[in-house]
Amino acid sequence: MSLYSVMLVDDEEEVIQIIMKKLDWASMGFQIVGYAHNGAEALELAEECQPDVVMTDIKMPYMDGLELSRRLKERYPSIRIIIFSGFDEFEYAKEAIRIEVEEYILKPIDAGELQELFGRIKKSLDKEIDEKRNIDKLQEYYMESLPLLQENFFTSLFEGRVPAEEIDKYLVNYQIHLCGPLYLVTILHLSSSDVKAYSNPFLMTVSVKKLAEEQLVPKYGSRTLIYLGDIIVISQLETADQVAGYTDMMDEFCRQAKRVCGIRVTAGVGQLCSSVEELKLSYQGARNAVSYRALYGNNRAINIAEIEPKEKSEETWEEEALHRIMKQIRLGDKSALEGEVKDCLKKFTENGSSLQKYRLFVMELIAEIMRFGNKNQLDMEELFRKESDIYQMVFQPESFEELCEWLIGVGEKVQEMLSSERQNNTKSFVTRAVEYVRENYADQSISIETVCRTLGVSAAYFSTVFKKETGKTFIGYLTDYRMEAAEELLLTTDDKTYMIAEKVGYGDPNYFSYAFKKKYGVSPSKYRVEKMKVSG
The missing domain is CATH 3.30.70.270 (Reverse transcriptase/Diguanylate cyclase domain)
Incomplete structure (x- = not known):
């Protein structure tokens, strides 16, 4: 079985390195997939690596371990959380119990205690999977449910x-x-x-x-x-x-x-x-x-x-054939489209269908293509430039092969137009999201959820499309844009760092400085001084 994933969170790099080196993680059935130095950073990282276990300190800047644990449990209910802290206080422990963390342990961390703890967690994770795969229980459950x-x-x-x-x-x-x-x-x-x-x-x-x-x-x-x-x-x-x-x-x-x-x-x-x-x-x-x-x-x-828009259910074999052809047009598979068109027209000849029924099917297919094209904002005038071509192919085709080739060509043209339109729609979709960032980046409450409510789509679909088009997660793009805006304000105004932080969407000036240093390698104030020296 693959190793369970662990994410470490502590504002002290030395502590993280000690924990990573204390144990032979692989032999216990775990692997460290990432670490963060504060709760805000950890929340972003968790979205990327989807850990099974998070081990976090309590006292950290920008977002403490208890708030991080609450948010992780809201987003990922099955996640296991371990809190380690140098504070032996009842209120912390009580809150940890309320959040349903797996364990609350005190610093300094003992290697034996830690190994025993992760041994229990592994048994718990294994049991969860075993219960899902237990054939006898599944058989009994299936018969009853x-x-x-x-x-x-x-x-x-x-x-x-x-x-x-x-x-x-x-x-x-x-x-x-x-x-x-x-x-x-x-x-x-x-x-x-x-x-x-x-x-x-x-x-x-x-x-x-x-x-x-x-x-x-x-x-x-x-x-x-x-x-x-x-x-x-x-x-x-x-x-x-x-x-x-x-x-x-x-x-x-x-x-x-x-x-x-x-x-x-x-x-x-x-x-x-x-x-x-x-x-x-x-x-x-x-x-x-x-x-x-x-x-x-x-x-x-x-x-x-x-x-895609709603489609009605199909009944007759002709309608089923029409549905299959339209499906391949939507999916963009040219070879599958060619096969469906040929199979359909061949079935007409084998079944001895009347000429009237045959013509009606071709007309319905063309009408369906036109309706589909109009719904998807395709240029139907470009597709059917001459009405005489449609009339010729429906009522006076030279041969079965000619009609088949013409229908395949029409379908492939729609596939190409649809692919182009989808790319345009996706770019427009991402453009709207980018514009939203540019207009609202100073809003501290901006998030994937607020953008998705504005665009009217699910966060899952939005995240996939946005990252595919920009190469960045939405949070990553937002952070980069805020940092670029902050850089410009540092070089073109005399505003204090805390004022710039607020202008680019950060309520906590310290976290703003942390994020800025993470991107540019130096603090905002030092960055301003160095750039002014160069320009001077």
Whole structure:
């Protein structure tokens, strides 16, 4: 098994180095993934390295260990926290207990005590994973938690086989309590390559399902079932504003599933709906979202509402074929698109379909492409320059091969236009975030959450896009921008350091000086003096 990760936090470099050298971490099953010298810095670092254990001092500048522990527990409930301190005070210990830290130990730290402590933590972490993977317990849990009638009801609902007028009757008879008022469906798709590594893949699916219930049932009254190899989660929300937070929680869940169960999970989040009857539409949206893992990556949450408009469910084989072709256009796979077009047109000839039906399908495909293009702000006049070309291909094609080649060409052109538009949208998205920083960097309360509320997206989606486009995390970009603004103020004004700190968004002048020195290597005042000497 891989080593558990540990992050150290202390304002004294010597203490950190001593702790790192005191123990043979690897032999105990741990590795040091990073260290910080204050709580504020540690909070940023935790976002990057996602540690299993944090060992922190209490008395530190800018943010003490107790405040750091509170914030870490809020963001990462399963994290283990060890507080070490030179202060043997009851109030500190009482607060540590309230925060639910793993241990409170006093300096100087004894190597034997520390080794014993991490031995207990490792057993606790191992037990947590073993419980998730215990086949006997999982088998018993599965038999008890999936009543067949409830499962059949939901699968029939997703397939559109439950009459609307009978839904309430089934909910009562099968004791299914869905109060809403809003609902959405999430599909948890397990990486097939990860699942194959286990002797009983099905029970690994059950393991992830159990973990999902532990996380989601208390907060969202979620119901779960296994369907077509995936885990389906039906969640209840109070307001539409909760969707972004829900998506972020699912994104964190995917990382936890990888850490605890050893499985990469993609969470496809469907569109919000206001009735149980509409769950089938949210389910279809969630399935479409999962298919986007080829573009956005797995082991994360993908919200369909953030990447494409709603689409209706499909019924006939022609409509299914139309859906598959449009799916490949969206995903940008040219070879898959070519295969779908050829298979579809070939099926028309093999089935002996009428010429009228054949023409109708081609017209519907073109209409669907145009609707899709308009929704995504593509230039349809550029795509179909001559209406006569459409008429010629629908009603008077020279051959099957010619029509097939024309449709593939149209699809590939849409793929190229869509890729270009997505890049433009992403750049516009990042540009708005950058503009927000430039206009609000002096606001001390600015954070990823405030930016995401302004942009109307989840923090998980925002973080992925922003770092991909800029090469920096949002906090890293904000810090760099504030430092550049501070540098200019130092060289162009006579303002005191504490005044400049406030102007660039730092309420604590000491932490501002710390951050400035971390970037430029010297304090703000010394930086000003050195630059003035050079210019003088």
